[in-house]
Amino acid sequence: MSPEQIKDVFTKMGDFQKPKPNPLTRLLAMGLISYKGEKWAKHRKIINPAFHLEKLKVTMILNEALRLYPLAASLVQIVHKETKLGNLIIPVGVEIALPAILVHHDYELWGENAKQFNQERFSESISKATKGQVSFFPFGGGPRICVGQNFALVETKMALSLMLQNFSFETSSSYAHAPCSITTVQPQFGAHVILHKI
Numbered sequence: 075m076s077p078e079q080i081k082d083v084f085t086k087m088g089d090f091q092k093p094k095p096n097p098l099t100r101l102l103a104m105g106l107i108s109y110k111g112e113k114w115a116k117h118r119k120i121i122n123p124a125f126h127l128e129k130l131k132v133t134m135i136l137n138e139a140l141r142l143y144p145l146a147a148s149l150v151q152i153v154h155k156e157t158k159l160g161n162l163i164i165p166v167g168v169e170i171a172l173p174a175i176l177v178h179h180d181y182e183l184w185g186e187n188a189k190q191f192n193q194e195r196f197s198e199s200i201s202k203a204t205k206g207q208v209s210f211f212p213f214g215g216g217p218r219i220c221v222g223q224n225f226a227l228v229e230t231k232m233a234l235s236l237m238l239q240n241f242s243f244e245t246s247s248s249y250a251h252a253p254c255s256i257t258t259v260q261p262q263f264g265a266h267v268i269l270h271k272i
């Protein structure tokens with residue numbers, strides 16, 4: 075095929091169309107709402123406004139969950155050689171804690187509603203939400219950033235997608251919101267959720 079023909083195939087939208095994506099690709103590309111969307115969205119709309127069809131953006135929701143509840147509440151780095159950090163001279167051996175949980179909840183960085191779950195903060199991008207500052211680091215940062223980051227996010231999205239196709243969720247009245255840090259940040263008394271088959 076000549077470059078001219080290839081150009082035609084790409085550009086003549088009326089003549090050529092993309093094949094229908096297979097369900098898995100569609101699921102990954104569009105997120106949860108692509109699969110049997112109308113049906114489960116209707117159910118979720120009744121139960122939880124966070125799942126309103128028009129608002130549902132899974133990446134935003136995951137980012138906001140990781141902001142409020144970063145698995146690693148604090149990351150530690152040890153100074154290897156005498157280092158200048160801002161206007162401090164830090165000697166060898168000092169441990170520096172990077173308190174993700176405090177930075178992620180900081181009013182100055184995240185605004186008055188810093189403690190509230192609001193996925194809309196991430197509606198554009200992480201860099202917009204953070205105004206380009208390193209104020210969101212659930213996976214660490216720099217060359218030693220979590221190697222499993224993308225895997226973890228895709229896996230979570232796929233698991234959620236599959237669950238949301240079949241169930242609606244409701245917080246149980248026995249749930250007590252008590253996040254605590256035992257190696258990782260976790261719900262102290264478990265996450266009591268009632269699943270309804272749809």
Ligand code: HEM
Pocket residue numbers: 144145146149150211212213214215217218219220221222223225226227
């Ligand atoms: C939501 C899920 C996950 C979160 C929040 C997370 C978070 C983190 C964080 C904060 C670090 C940096 C630790 C530090 O600087 O002290 C890290 C490192 C690491 N993570 Fe993850 N992680 C997740 C999932 C995974 C998965 C699924 C894998 C493997 C498949 C993985 C493999 C690693 C490895 C190997 C490192 C060390 C990287 C290095 O030191 O060069 N993580 N992770």
